[in-house]
Amino acid sequence: xxxxxxxxxxxxxxxxxxxxxxxxxxxxxxxxxxxxxxxxxxxxxxxxxxxxxxxxxxxxxxxxxxxxxxxxxxxxxxxxxxxxxxxxxxxxxxxxxxxxxxxxxxxxxxxxxxxxxxxxxxxxxxxxxx
Numbered sequence: 158x159x160x161x162x163x164x165x166x167x168x169x170x171x172x173x174x175x176x177x178x179x180x181x182x183x184x185x186x187x188x189x190x191x192x193x194x195x196x197x198x199x200x201x202x203x204x205x206x207x208x209x210x211x212x213x214x215x216x217x218x219x220x221x222x223x224x225x226x227x228x229x230x231x232x233x234x235x236x237x238x239x240x241x242x243x244x245x246x247x248x249x250x251x252x253x254x255x256x257x258x259x260x261x262x263x264x265x266x267x268x269x270x271x272x273x274x275x276x277x278x279x280x281x282x283x284x285x286x287x
Contacts, residue, residue: 160187164196164245165271167225171248172277174219175201178212181253183279184262185271197246197271200261201279202253206236212250213239220246 160168168185175183180201189196203209213233220227220243229242238255241248249261 160189160196160271161245164189167220167223167243167246168197168199168271169273169277170219170223171199171216171243171246172201172273172279174215175199175212175250176277176279178208178215180208180212180250180279182256183273183277185273186262186265186268187271188265188268191265191268195242195245195247198261198265198268199246199248200256201248201250202256203250204253206252209236209239209250209252213241213248216241216248216250 172183172185180203183199183201186198186200187196188198201212203212210233217227225243227241228244230239232239236252238249238251238259251259
C-alpha cells in the first residue's frame with residue numbers, strides 16, 4: 158500500500174515551504190509499507206540552527222494552511238534536528254552536519270522515494286539547481 162494522496166500533498170507542500178527558505182537536499186520517502194503510524198518521511202537540511210528553526214516555522218505555516226496541525230514537535234529549542242509529526246507525514250529538519258551523521262536516507266533505503274516537483278527539491282545539486 159503506497160502513501161495516501163493526502164500524505165503526498167502535505168509532503169509536497171512542506172517541501173516547497175522548506176525549499177523557499179533554501180533548505181538543502183529535500184527528499185520524501187514513502188514509509189507506508191514499513192510503518193503503520195505514518196506514510197511519508199520528509200527530510201530537509203539547514204546550514205545552521207537559525208535556518209533550521211525558520212524552515213520548521215515555514216513548514217508548520219504551510220501545512221496549517223492546508224488544515225494539518227502537528228501532533229508532536231521535538232527538538233526545536235536545540236535547532237539541530239527538529240521532528241514535526243503531522244500524522245500522515247513526519248518532517249525531519251536537520252542541521253547539515255547531523256544529517257550526515259544520522260543518515261536517515263541510509264536507514265530507510267528500502268523505502269521508495271516520492272518524486273518531488275522541481276520547486277520543492279531545495280539545493281541538492283540536482284537538475285533543479287541548474
